[in-house]
Each structure stands twice: as C-alpha cells, then as structure tokens.
Amino acid sequence: MSDKIQAIRGMHDILPDQTPRWQGVERAFRQVLAAYGYQEIRLPIVEKTELFKRSIGEVTDIVEKEMYTFDDRNGDSLTLRPEGTAGCLRACLEHGLLHQPSQRLWYMGPMFRHERPQKGRYRQFQQVGVEAYGMAGPDIDAELILLGRRLWKTLGIEHKLELQLNSLGTLEERLVYREKLVGYFRAHVDELDDDSRRRLETNPLRILDSKNPNLAGVMQGAPALDEYLGEESLTHFQELTRTLDDAGVAYTLNPRLVRGLDYYSRTVFEWVTTELGAQGTVCAGGRYDGLIAQLGGKASHAIGFALGVERLIDLLADPESFDGAVCPHAYFIRVGSLAERSGGLLAEQLRDALPELRLIVHCDGGSFKNQFKRADKSGAGLALILGEDEARELTVGVKNLRKAGEQATLKQSELIPYLQSLI
Ligand code: ATP
Ligand code: MG
Numbered sequence: 242m243s244d245k246i247q248a249i250r251g252m253h254d255i256l257p258d259q260t261p262r263w264q265g266v267e268r269a270f271r272q273v274l275a276a277y278g279y280q281e282i283r284l285p286i287v288e289k290t291e292l293f294k295r296s297i298g299e300v301t302d303i304v305e306k307e308m309y310t311f312d313d314r315n316g317d318s319l320t321l322r323p324e325g326t327a328g329c330l331r332a333c334l335e336h337g338l339l340h341q342p343s344q345r346l347w348y349m350g351p352m353f354r355h356e357r358p359q360k361g362r363y364r365q366f367q368q369v370g371v372e373a374y375g376m377a378g379p380d381i382d383a384e385l386i387l388l389g390r391r392l393w394k395t396l397g398i399e400h401k402l403e404l405q406l407n408s409l410g411t412l413e414e415r416l417v418y419r420e421k422l423v424g425y426f427r428a429h430v431d432e433l434d435d436d437s438r439r440r441l442e443t444n445p446l447r448i449l450d451s452k453n454p455n456l457a458g459v460m461q462g463a464p465a466l467d468e469y470l471g472e473e474s475l476t477h478f479q480e481l482t483r484t485l486d487d488a489g490v491a492y493t494l495n496p497r498l499v500r501g502l503d504y505y506s507r508t509v510f511e512w513v514t515t516e517l518g519a520q521g522t523v524c525a526g527g528r529y530d531g532l533i534a535q536l537g538g539k540a541s542h543a544i545g546f547a548l549g550v551e552r553l554i555d556l557l558a559d560p561e562s563f564d565g566a567v568c569p570h571a572y573f574i575r576v577g578s579l580a581e582r583s584g585g586l587l588a589e590q591l592r593d594a595l596p597e598l599r600l601i602v603h604c605d606g607g608s609f610k611n612q613f614k615r616a617d618k619s620g621a622g623l624a625l626i627l628g629e630d631e632a633r634e635l636t637v638g639v640k641n642l643r644k645a646g647e648q649a650t651l652k653q654s655e656l657i658p659y660l661q662s663l664i
Pocket of ligand 1: 324354356361362363364365366367368520522523524525526547548549550551552
C-alpha cells in the first residue's frame with residue numbers, strides 16, 4: 242500500500258464539526274461590518290513579489306524570512322499573500338477607488354507565512370482585514386477601534402481582550418527618534434541578540450518589536466517615542482483617546498508598541514489577550530498614510546487592522562453555541578422502492594416550498610432501524626418516515642427525534658404547513 246499524502250505542515254483542514262463555528266464567527270463579522278457601512282472587496286491570493294517588498298518593507302520578518310515566493314512559468318516572481326493591506330491598496334489604486342473622498346472596505350481569506358508552526362501560529366491562516374481610505378482625522382481611528390469592540394461584544398469575548406495603543410508620529414518625527422534610539426542601543430550593543438544587532442543598521446525601531454524575553458531589560462531603558470511627537474501628532478492622538486474615553490473604551494498606552502511592518506504612522510493598536518500564551522495578539526492595526534504614495538498613488542490617508550480568525554475562535558467561551566443553526570431540521574427516512582421514488586419527489590417539493598428548510602434525504606437504502614440511527618446522528622430535530630404503506634396512501638410519518646413521544650401520521654398535503662410552523 243502506498244503512503245498517504247498529508248497536508249503541508251502548518252496548513253490545516255477545517256473539518257465539518259468545526260465549520261459551524263467558523264460560519265457563526267463570519268456571520269458576526271458581516272453583521273458588524275455592515276453596521277458601520279464597510280463593503281466587501283475580494284482580492285487575489287497571489288500578487289507580484291515586488292508589491293510586498295515595496296509595501297511591507299525589505300527589512301521585516303515577513304519579507305526577509307516568511308514569504309512563499311516562487312517564479313511562475315513566465316519567470317515572474319510571485320508571492321502567496323502574507324497579509325491583505327498591500328493587495329487591497331493595489332486593487333484600489335488600479336481601479337481608481339481612491340478617487341472617492343472616502344472608502345470603507347473589508348476582506349476575509351487565507352494568508353501565508355513560512356513561520357515555525359505552533360498553537361496560534363500557522364503557515365496558512367485566516368485573516369479579516371478592515372481598511373478605511375481618505376480620512377485624516379482621529380474619528381476614523383476611533384471608529385475602527387469601536388468596530389473591533391462591537392465585534393468582541395457580539396462574540397462574547399470583550400472581557401478577554403485588552404486594547405494597547407500608541408502613536409508613531411510622522412516620518413520626520415520618527416527620524417529624530419530613530420537617532421536617539423540608535424545611540425541608546427549602540428551603547429548597549431552587548432545586550433542585544435543577533436537579529437537586533439542587524440536591525441540596528443537597517444530598521445532600529447523594529448528592535449522594540451522583538452519577542453526575545455532576554456531583551457526585556459535593555460528595552461525598559463530605551464527612550465520612548467512619545468517624547469518626540471510634534472504638536473499635530475500629539476493633538477491627533479489626544480483626540481483619539483478622548484473619543485475612546487467618551488465611549489468607555491479601556492486602553493493601555495504602550496510606548497513600545499511599534500508593529501512589525503514598515504508602513505505605519507501615527508496611531509497603532511493591538512487587541513491582546515493573556516489566554517493564548519505567546520500568540521496573544523488577536524487583532525492589530527494602525528494608520529499608514531504614507532503607503533499610498535509609496536505604491537504610486539496620490540498622497541492620501543489610510544488606516545486599517547487585521548485580525549487572526551484562528552486565534553479569535555480559540556478565545557470563544559462557548560463555540561458550540563454557534564452549532565445549532567446548521568443542524569438539519571429534518572431527516573427523511575425512505576424504505577421500499579415506491580417510498581424511495583415518491584419520497585425523493587416529495588423532498589424536492591418541500592424544498593421548493595420552503596427554501597429555508599434544511600432537509601437530509603436518506604440515500605442508499607437500509608432498514609428502518611438503520612435509517613433511524615442515521616437520522617439521530619445527523620442532529621436533525623425531526624424524522625419524516627415513508628414506508629410502502631405511507632407512499633401508497635399519500636401519508637407520511639413524523640417523529641420528534643429530540644423528545645420522547647409517539648410517531649404521528651400526516652397527509653402529505655399537510656406536510657408543508659406543518660414544517661413551516663417549525664422552521
Ligand atoms: P505576531 O506578532 O503574532 O507574529 P504579526 O504582527 O506578525 O503577529 P500581523 O501581521 O499584524 O501579525 O497580523 C494580524 C493578525 O493576524 C495577528 O494579530 C494574528 O492574530 C494573525 N496572525 C499573524 N500571523 C499569524 C500566523 N502565522 N498564524 C495565525 N495567525 C496569525
Ligand atoms: Mg509575525
């Protein structure tokens with residue numbers, strides 16, 4: 242016997258017993274996003290490698306070591322998207338969507354990063370991304386945070402997530418800060434790890450983003466960015482925090498929060514939990530005004546966030562609560578050849594009349610006993626039973642599978658109103 246082929250490490254199947262909770266969570270996303278007027282955009286999974294290099298930045302974990310990059314048959318370098326912001330902006334520029342004064346968009350789908358697989362960290366994972374274009378003021382920053390909070394509320398996990406907030410200021414402000422930071426880390430170069438030493442030359446802010454616990458001490462003493470923010474950046478940030486205060490959103494100011502990607506400016510934020518071990522960031526985002534020009538567009542404004550759906554699902558207190566909505570209403574038992582023929586037709590009539598009805602028709606024969614077992618296992622609330630007698634007499638047996646009680650007999654013509662009252 243030949244070996245079975247297995248899925249790629251870090252890329253997971255979502256099996257039917259899990260899909261109901263995914264669907265439940267996806268429904269919640271759609272509902273909340275619609276409540277704020279965000280529109281869905283669907284994007285390719287593969288883009289030109291250049292797009293990610295130019296947007297995410299050459300000196301980032303993603304571009305340096307996590308991308309799935311390959312040459313296609315024409316020799317073009319392509320990459321499986323590691324995140325959605327770059328592709329979303331590319332599409333908006335390509336189709337002139339940014340000519341509108343403002344845009345509110347979202348997307349959902351798989352992202353790919355060649356990381357070391359572990360709980361909450363996969364090579365293919367699902368993100369929901371939310372992006373808003375064309376708006377400079379802090380009110381849109383606040384809206385994205387409120388939208389996030391509403392989502393956690395809808396899913397019943399708001400008490401498990403804490404909001405961390407920082408402002409990275411403008412590019413000019415960051416350059417001044419960068420000098421100070423490099424000076425500090427040069428003086429403490431012995432305490433840095435190899436990655437951080439390398440970053441000292443290329444992207445020193447990213448050192449603050451390091452996950453190496455041995456660096457905690459040296460990080461503590463590092464200068465904080467907020468002392469280098471100018472008047473406008475400070476006002477922008479204060480207005481944001483004031484709006485959050487007004488709305489009763491709790492947050493922690495974290496001056497070391499810099500985010501992994503190059504393209505952020507001003508507001509950055511993360512929703513974190515202590516319940517998922519090292520993979521505690523469920524949702525992360527920020528303002529990235531500079532990226533539009535960097536990708537060849539006319540300078541404008543942009544802010545967004547992405548959330549990891551696997552991590553979010555791991556946080557659900559009661560994932561089974563999503564499952565009920567997809568159980569079949571009824572399981573159709575058919576025994577005998579006449580019952581099979583007329584039962585199949587009857588089922589189609591029921592589906593014509595009741596589009597919301599979830600009905601499984603038993604296929605492949607078997608005894609009543611065997612079919613009842615399957616009906617029970619399917620999770621259906623009701624069995625519809627058709628034997629040769631019922632088929633001839635144009636009746637149908639009906640039995641509640643979740644409550645003790647007798648089987649009743651209905652005329653087939655009574656079945657539609659009967660089922661209608663149940664769904
Ligand atoms: P981390 O610090 O955990 O590596 P990140 O900063 O690389 O995250 P982002 O690029 O900001 O992550 O992606 C947004 C969200 O997507 C993360 O907060 C997380 O929930 C999720 N995410 C990122 N990488 C992975 C992964 N490899 N597997 C599962 N979820 C992920
Ligand atoms: Mg990462």
